[in-house]
Amino acid sequence: MTAYAALEALNARAGTLGEALSILHWDQQAMMPAGGNDSRGEQTALLETMIHEIAAGPAMGEAIEAASAQNDLDPWQRANVAESRRRYLRATALPAELVAAKARAESQAFAVWQQARPADDFVAALPALRTCFNLARQAGQAIADATGQPLYEAMIAGFEPDLSVAEIDAVFDDYAAFLPDFLDNVLAAQHRREPPIPLEGPFDIELQKAAFQDIMGALGFDFDHGRLDTSAHPFCGGTPSDVRMTTRYSDGAFLDAMMGVVHETGHALYEQGLPAQWARQPVGQARGMVLHESQSLTIEMQIVRSQAFMTFAAPKLAQAFGKSGPAWSAENLASHAARVERSFIRVEADEVTYPAHVILRYRLEKAMLTGDLDLADLPQAWGDGLEALLGIRPPSDREGCLQDIHWYSGAFGYFPTYSLGAMCAAQVFAAAREQLGEVEAQIEVGDFAPLLNWLRTNIHSKASSGSTNEILMAATGSALRTDAFKAHLQRRYLDG
Amino acid sequence: MTAYAALEALNARAGTLGEALSILHWDQQAMMPAGGNDSRGEQTALLETMIHEIAAGPAMGEAIEAASAQNDLDPWQRANVAESRRRYLRATALPAELVAAKARAESQAFAVWQQARPADDFVAALPALRTCFNLARQAGQAIADATGQPLYEAMIAGFEPDLSVAEIDAVFDDYAAFLPDFLDNVLAAQHRREPPIPLEGPFDIELQKAAFQDIMGALGFDFDHGRLDTSAHPFCGGTPSDVRMTTRYSDGAFLDAMMGVVHETGHALYEQGLPAQWARQPVGQARGMVLHESQSLTIEMQIVRSQAFMTFAAPKLAQAFGKSGPAWSAENLASHAARVERSFIRVEADEVTYPAHVILRYRLEKAMLTGDLDLADLPQAWGDGLEALLGIRPPSDREGCLQDIHWYSGAFGYFPTYSLGAMCAAQVFAAAREQLGEVEAQIEVGDFAPLLNWLRTNIHSKASSGSTNEILMAATGSALRTDAFKAHLQRRYLDG
Numbered sequence: 001m002t003a004y005a006a007l008e009a010l011n012a013r014a015g016t017l018g019e020a021l022s023i024l025h026w027d028q029q030a031m032m033p034a035g036g037n038d039s040r041g042e043q044t045a046l047l048e049t050m051i052h053e054i055a056a057g058p059a060m061g062e063a064i065e066a067a068s069a070q071n072d073l074d075p076w077q078r079a080n081v082a083e084s085r086r087r088y089l090r091a092t093a094l095p096a097e098l099v100a101a102k103a104r105a106e107s108q109a110f111a112v113w114q115q116a117r118p119a120d121d122f123v124a125a126l127p128a129l130r131t132c133f134n135l136a137r138q139a140g141q142a143i144a145d146a147t148g149q150p151l152y153e154a155m156i157a158g159f160e161p162d163l164s165v166a167e168i169d170a171v172f173d174d175y176a177a178f179l180p181d182f183l184d185n186v187l188a189a190q191h192r193r194e195p196p197i198p199l200e201g202p203f204d205i206e207l208q209k210a211a212f213q214d215i216m217g218a219l220g221f222d223f224d225h226g227r228l229d230t231s232a233h234p235f236c237g238g239t240p241s242d243v244r245m246t247t248r249y250s251d252g253a254f255l256d257a258m259m260g261v262v263h264e265t266g267h268a269l270y271e272q273g274l275p276a277q278w279a280r281q282p283v284g285q286a287r288g289m290v291l292h293e294s295q296s297l298t299i300e301m302q303i304v305r306s307q308a309f310m311t312f313a314a315p316k317l318a319q320a321f322g323k324s325g326p327a328w329s330a331e332n333l334a335s336h337a338a339r340v341e342r343s344f345i346r347v348e349a350d351e352v353t354y355p356a357h358v359i360l361r362y363r364l365e366k367a368m369l370t371g372d373l374d375l376a377d378l379p380q381a382w383g384d385g386l387e388a389l390l391g392i393r394p395p396s397d398r399e400g401c402l403q404d405i406h407w408y409s410g411a412f413g414y415f416p417t418y419s420l421g422a423m424c425a426a427q428v429f430a431a432a433r434e435q436l437g438e439v440e441a442q443i444e445v446g447d448f449a450p451l452l453n454w455l456r457t458n459i460h461s462k463a464s465s466g467s468t469n470e471i472l473m474a475a476t477g478s479a480l481r482t483d484a485f486k487a488h489l490q491r492r493y494l495d496g
Numbered sequence: 497m498t499a500y501a502a503l504e505a506l507n508a509r510a511g512t513l514g515e516a517l518s519i520l521h522w523d524q525q526a527m528m529p530a531g532g533n534d535s536r537g538e539q540t541a542l543l544e545t546m547i548h549e550i551a552a553g554p555a556m557g558e559a560i561e562a563a564s565a566q567n568d569l570d571p572w573q574r575a576n577v578a579e580s581r582r583r584y585l586r587a588t589a590l591p592a593e594l595v596a597a598k599a600r601a602e603s604q605a606f607a608v609w610q611q612a613r614p615a616d617d618f619v620a621a622l623p624a625l626r627t628c629f630n631l632a633r634q635a636g637q638a639i640a641d642a643t644g645q646p647l648y649e650a651m652i653a654g655f656e657p658d659l660s661v662a663e664i665d666a667v668f669d670d671y672a673a674f675l676p677d678f679l680d681n682v683l684a685a686q687h688r689r690e691p692p693i694p695l696e697g698p699f700d701i702e703l704q705k706a707a708f709q710d711i712m713g714a715l716g717f718d719f720d721h722g723r724l725d726t727s728a729h730p731f732c733g734g735t736p737s738d739v740r741m742t743t744r745y746s747d748g749a750f751l752d753a754m755m756g757v758v759h760e761t762g763h764a765l766y767e768q769g770l771p772a773q774w775a776r777q778p779v780g781q782a783r784g785m786v787l788h789e790s791q792s793l794t795i796e797m798q799i800v801r802s803q804a805f806m807t808f809a810a811p812k813l814a815q816a817f818g819k820s821g822p823a824w825s826a827e828n829l830a831s832h833a834a835r836v837e838r839s840f841i842r843v844e845a846d847e848v849t850y851p852a853h854v855i856l857r858y859r860l861e862k863a864m865l866t867g868d869l870d871l872a873d874l875p876q877a878w879g880d881g882l883e884a885l886l887g888i889r890p891p892s893d894r895e896g897c898l899q900d901i902h903w904y905s906g907a908f909g910y911f912p913t914y915s916l917g918a919m920c921a922a923q924v925f926a927a928a929r930e931q932l933g934e935v936e937a938q939i940e941v942g943d944f945a946p947l948l949n950w951l952r953t954n955i956h957s958k959a960s961s962g963s964t965n966e967i968l969m970a971a972t973g974s975a976l977r978t979d980a981f982k983a984h985l986q987r988r989y990l991d992g
Contacts, residue, residue, distance in 0.1 A: 013542065020516060020539045027519060031527070035721035036738030039775065043516045046509065050546075225531035242532030279535065 003066030004077060007084060008281060010063055014054040015280030019239040021047045026244040029231040045103075052099070056091035064088055079465045080283035086161065087282055093146035094139055102135045106410035113408035120398040122379055129408060130375050136412045137369060152369050155413035160288040160420070162468035167480065168416055171423060172359045174482045176389060179356060182486075183390075186340050186352055186493040196335035197327040202251035204321075211320035212247070212261045215313065219299060220452040221245075221265050222272050234260040236267035236296075240279060243268040254321075255336055259300055266299030267292060269452065273460025283464045289414070290468055290480075291459065293421020294428055298455065301351050301422065302429035302488070305337040308443040338492060342390050344399040351422060352489055356389040358419040361404075365412055424472065426485035428459065431476035499562030500573060503580060504777060506559055510550040511776030515735040517543045522740040525727040548595070552587035560584055575961045576779035582657065583778055589642035590635055598631045602906035609904035616894040618875055625904060626871050632908045633865060648865050651909035656784040656916070658964040663976065664912055667919060668855045670978045672885060675852060678982075679886075682836050682848055682989040692831035693823040698747035700817075707816035708743070708757045711809065715795060716948040717761050718768050730756040732763035732792075736775060739764040750817075751832055755796055762795030763788060765948065769956025779960045785910070786964050786976075787955060789917020790924055794951065797847050797918065798925035798984070801833040804939040834988060838888050840895040847918060848985055852885040854915040857900075861908055920968065922981035924955065927972035 001009070021044060028040050054060060067073070067081045109128035116125035136155070144154035153165050213228060226243030238244030245264040249257050270286055278284025286292050303309050310330035318328035326332060340350045346357035364381060367373035373381050382401045383393040394400035406414050432454045433439045442450055458475035469479040476484075497505070517540060524536050550556060563569070563577045605624035612621035632651070640650035649661050709724060722739030734740030741760040745753050766782055774780025782788050799805050806826035814824035822828060836846045842853035860877060863869035869877050878897045879889040890896035902910050928950045929935045938946055954971035965975040972980075 016538050016542045019535060020520060020543065023520060023523060023539075024516060027523060031723070032738060033720055033723055035718070036735070039515060039735055039737045042508075042512050042776075043519075046512045047516065222531070224529055227527070227529055239532070239535055241535045242528060280538075 002070065003063055004070050004073060004081070007063035007067045007081065010054055010060050011084060011282060012280045014051050017047050017051050019280065021051070022237050022239055023242070023244070026237045029233070029235065030229040030244070030246050052091060055087060060084070060088055061092070076278065076283055076465055080281050083282035083464050089146050090143050093143045095142070098135065098139055098142065102139060102410060105131045105135050109408045109410070110405070113402070113405065117398055117402045120396045120402065122397040122402055125402065125408065126376060132408065132410050133368065133375060133412065136410050140412070152366060152413065156416060159414050160290045160417045160468065162288060163290060163420065163480065168362070168420065171420065171480060171482055172362060175355050176359050178482070178486060179389065182489065183340070183342070183352060189494055190340055196332050196339070199255065199327055199336065201254070203254040205249045205251055207320055208249055208254050208257060211317060212258060214316065215258070216261065216265050218446050219262065219265050219269070219448050221268055225272055226268055228261065234264055236264040236271070240271045240274045241276070243271050259304065259337070262304045263296045263300040266296035269299070269455065270295040270460050273456045274463050275461055278463060285464050287462070287464050287468055287471060289417035290420045290424055291471065293417055294424035295455065295459065297422050297425035298429050302425055303443060305334070306443065307331065307334045308440040310334040310337070311444045312446040340493060342392050344392070344394045345403055352493060353390060354422065355419040356386070358415050360385040360389055361415040365415070420480065423482055423485040424480055426488040427472065427476050427478070427481065430484040430487070498566065499559055500566050500569060500577070503559035503563045503577065506550055506556050507580060507778060508776045510547050513543050513547050515776065517547070518733050518735055519738070519740070522733045525729070525731065526725040526740070526742050548587060551583060556584055557588070572774065572779055572961055576777050579778035579960050585642050586639050586654070589639045591638070594631065594635055594638065598635060598906060601627045601631050605904045605906070606901070609898070609901065613894055613898045616892045616898065618893040618898055621898065621904065622872060628904065628906050629864065629871060629908065632906050636908070648862060648909065652912060655910050656786045656913045656964065658784060659786060659916065659976065664858070664916065667916065667976060667978055668858060668912070671851050672855050674978070674982060675885065676887070678985070679848060685990055686836055692828050692835070695751065695823055695832065697750065699750040701745045701747055703816055704745055704750050704753060707813060708754060710812065711754070712757065712761050714942050715758065715761050715765070715944050717764055721768055722764055724757065730760055732760040732767070736767045736770045737772070739767050755800065755833070758800045759792045759796040762792035765795070765951065766791040766956050769952045770959050771957055774959060781960050783958070783960050783964055783967060785913035786916045786920055787967065789913055790920035791951065791955065793918050793921035794925050798921055799939060801830070802939065803827065803830040804936040806830040806833070807940040808942040836989060838886050840888070840890045841899055848989060849886060850918065851915040852882070854911050856881045856885055857911040861911070916976065919978055919981040920976055922984040923968065923972050923974070923977065926980040926983070
C-alpha cells in the first residue's frame with residue numbers, strides 16, 4: 001500500500017465513523033424518545049473520541065508526511081493531502097483536557113442559556129458564558145499558534161477555512177456603509193405600496209408536508225438519497241448519500257415553514273452533488289459554511305422568494321390547500337416573501353437587515369477577543385452596536401445578547417458565515433443567470449434542471465478541491481464581493 | 497484501575513459501539529432511503545469490525561484473566577467476568593478470514609433466496625445454501641473446538657447460550673409424541689363449534705396505530721424509552737433505554753398487525769426491564785433467545801390471545817374503529833385469536849402446530865450436521881418430516897424448505913429457540929398466575945402492573961446474572977419442561 005493509500009484508508013475510517021455519528025445526531029433530534037438521551041450521549045462521545053484518535057493520531061501524521069513526499073499524485077489527491085494536513089494541524093493543536101473541558105463548559109452554558117433566555121437574565125448566564133468564551137479563546141489560541149493564523153481567523157476557520165479577517169472586514173464594512181440610506185429607501189418604497197393580502201389559514205400539516213415534498217422534488221432533491229422529517233430546530237444533516245432534512249410546522253404560518261424547507265433543500269442539494277468517488281475523504285466534503293450557506297440561500301433567497309418562483313408555485317400551493325382568490329396570486333405571495341422591517345431577532349430578519357445582525361455579532365466577537373469589550377458589558381455594547389447599524393435598541397436582553405444559542409454553545413466565529421453566504425449566493429446566482437440566460441423564464445415554468453446542473457458543475461462537484469475563493473473565482477470570475485448582493489437587493493426591493 | 501475495572505471499560509466501549517450499531521440497523525429497516533444502503537453497509541461493517549477488535553483483542557484476554565484472579569468481586573461482577581470470557585472464547589475462535597467469507601456468503605445466499613423463493617426454485621438456491629452451510633459448520637466447529645461443546649450445541653449457543661442438545665431433545669421429543677392425538681382432538685372440538693364471525697374492515701391505518709399505541713401503553717411499554725414505527729418485517733431493536741419496535745399494517749387483517757405489535761412489546765418490556773446499572777456490560781444483557789422469545793410470547797400467547805385480555809380490549813377496539821355488534825365481543829375476538837389448522841408456513845402457524853414446524857427444522861439441522869442428510873435432499877426430507885409430525889406434505893418448496901430466510905442468511909441453530917421460548921412462556925406465566933393469584937381478573941380490567949412487576953423481578957432484572965435454567969428454576973421452581981405448555985394448550989383449546 002502506498003503512503004497515499006494508507007492516508008485514504010485512515011480518512012475513510014474516520015469519515016465512516018463521522019457518517020454514523022451524523023445519522024445518530026439526526027435521530028436524536030428527529031426521532032429519539034427523551035429517555036434515550038443519556039445513552040445517546042455515551043454513543044456520540046465515544047464516536048467523537050474515536051474519530052479524534054484517528055484524526056490526531058501518530059499514524060495520520062506519518063501518512064500525511066509520507067504522502068506529501070509522493071510525486072505521482074493528481075491534483076485531487078494533492079488537495080486531499082493538503083486538506084488532511086489542515087485538519088490534522090487543528091486536531092493535534094488541542095490538548096485532550098482542553099477538548100474535554102470545552103465540551104463540559106459548553107454543555108453547562110447551553111443548559112444555563114435555556115433557563116436564562118426566557119427569564120431575560122443575562123447576569124445569570126454570564127459566568128457560564130465567560131467560562132465558555134475563555135475556553136474557546138484558549139482553543140483558538142492553541143490552533144493559531146499551530147497554524148500561524150491570527151486568533152480570530154483560526155476560530156472562524158473552524159467553520160469557514162478560507163477567508164481572512166481582512167477580506168471579511170472589507171465585505172462587512174462595505175455593506176455597513178451601504179445599509180442605512182438603502183434601508184430608508186426600501187422602507188419608504190414599501191410604505192408607498194399596498195401591504196400584502198393576508199393568507200387565511202389554518203393550513204393542514206399533512207397538506208403542508210405533501211406540498212413541500214413536491215417543491216423539494218421540483219427543485220431537484222433526490223428522495224432516493226434523503227428524506228424530510230420534523231424537529232424542533234430545522235437542519236440538514238445525515239450524509240451525502242443519505243441526507244436528513246428537518247423542518248417544523250405550524251398550521252398558521254405555512255410560508256415560514258416552506259422557507260425553512262427550501263433553505264435546507266439548498267444545503268441538501270450541495271451535499272447530494274458532492275463527488276461520490278471522494279466520499280469520506282476530506283477533499284470530498286463541502287468546502288465550508290460560506291459556500292454551504294450560499295447554496296441554501298441561492299435556493300431560498302435568490303429563487304424561492306422571487307416573483308418568478310411564485311409564478312410557478314402559487315397555483316400549486318393554492319390547489320394543495322384548496323384556496324383561491326387574489327391572496328394566492330404570485331404577486332401577493334412574492335410580496336409576503338419580501339417584506340423588510342427593522343427588528344431585533346436575527347432569525348426572523350429579512351435579507352436586507354439580516355447582515356446588520358451578523359455584522360454586529362462579528363464586531364462584538366472581535367472586541368471580546370482583543371479585550372476591548374468585557375463580557376459583562378455585552379448588553380450595553382449590543383444596544384450601541386445595533387443602534388449604529390439599524391437605528392433601534394432592543395428593549396431586553398432576550399431580544400438582544402441572549403437571543404442566539406451560538407456563544408452559549410462555544411461557537412465563536414460562526415456568525416459571519418451567514419451573511420458571507422448570502423453575499424456569495426447573490427454572486428453565484430448572478431453568474432448562473434449571466435451564463436445560462438433564461439433562468440427566470442425556466443423558473444416560472446418549474447424547470448430547475450439547468451440551474452441545478454450549473455450549481456452541480458461549478459460548486460457542488462468541486463467539493464474541497466480548491467479554496468472558497470478559488471471555487472468562486474472559477475464560477476463567477478471574482479473573489480467574494482458585495483456588488484452582486486447589493487444589485488440583487490436594489491432590483492428586488494427598489495426597482496421591482 | 498483494577499483489572500476488573502479495566503474489563504468493564506473495554507466492555508463499555510464495545511457495548512456502546514453495539515448500541516450505535518443497533519440504532520443504525522433500526523434506521524436502515526425503518527427510515528433509511530434506499531440510496532443510503534451502500535454507505536450504511538460501510539458504516540455497519542466498520543462498527544462490527546471495531547467491536548470485534550475489542551471483543552477479541554489481546555487487551556480483552558488479559559483483562560479477563562486478571563479480573564478472574566481478583567477475589568473481591570461480588571456475584572454480578574463474577575458473572576460479568578464469566579460472560580465476558582464466554583464471549584471472548586467465541587470471538588477469538590473464529591479466524592478473521594472465516595468471518596469475512598461467512599459474511600460474503602450469507603449476503604450472496606440471501607440475494608439468491610430472494611429470487612429463488614418466489615420462483616419456487618430450490619435447485620437455483622442450492623449452491624449458495626451449501627456454501628453458507630459449510631461455512632457455518634466450519635465456524636461452529638472452530639467454536640466447538642475452542643469451548644469443548646458438541647458442534648450443534650456450539651452453534652445454538654450463538655443464540656441461546658445455556659441449553660444442551662440433550663435438554664432440547666427431551667423437550668422436543670416429548671412434544672412430538674404428544675402432538676398427533678392432541679391435534680386431532682383440538683381440530684375435532686373446533687369443528688363442533690361455530691366459526692368466529694368475520695371482522696369487517698377496512699381498518700384505517702392511522703386508527704390502528706393509535707389503538708396499538710394505547711395497548712402497548714396499557715401493557716407497560718415506556719414511550720419515554722422507546723417508539724413504534726413501520727418496517728417490512730416487524731422487529732424489536734434499539735437499546736434498553738431506547739427500544740425501537742416496528743410492525744407492518746394492512747387495512748384488512750388488523751388482528752395480525754396487533755399480534756405483531758404485542759409480540760414485539762413483550763420483547764421490548766424485557767429490554768426496558770434490564771438493570772440500567774449494568775447497561776453495556778455482558779452481564780446486563782438479555783440472557784438469550786429462549787428467554788427473549790418467552791417474554792414476547794408471554795404477552796402475545798399467554799395474555800393477549802386470552803379471553804381475559806379480549807374482555808379488556810374488545811370494547812376499546814370496537815370504539816377505536818367505530819364498530820359494534822356480536823363480531824366485536826370478547827368471545828368472538830378470542831375465537832379469532834385461537835384458530836388451529838394444519839398448515840405449511842411456520843410464521844402463519846397457530847401455537848398448537850407451531851412447534852411441529854420448529855421440530856422439523858431442528859431435526860433437519862441435526863441430520864445435515866451429522867452428514868445423514870445431504871442438502872440436495874432437503875425437499876424430500878422436508879416433506880417426509882412434516883408428514884410425520886403434522887400429516888401433511890407441502891405442494892412446493894416455496895411452501896417447504898424455501899419458506900424461511902434463516903438458513904439462507906447463515907443462521908443454523910436459531911429455530912429451536914422459537915418453540916423453547918413458547919414452552920418457557922407457558923411455564924413462566926403458570927408460575928406468575930400461581931404466585932399472584934388474581935392474574936386473569938387483573939387482565940380483564942386492564943391492570944397489567946402486578947404481572948409486569950413479577951416479570952421485572954423474576955426475569956428482566958436478572959439479565960445474564962445466571963443461566964437460562966437457573967433463572968427459570970428460581971422463577972418457576974423447575975428447569976425448562978413441556979408440562980405447563982401442554983396444560984395451557986389443553987385449557988385453551990379443549991377445556992375452554
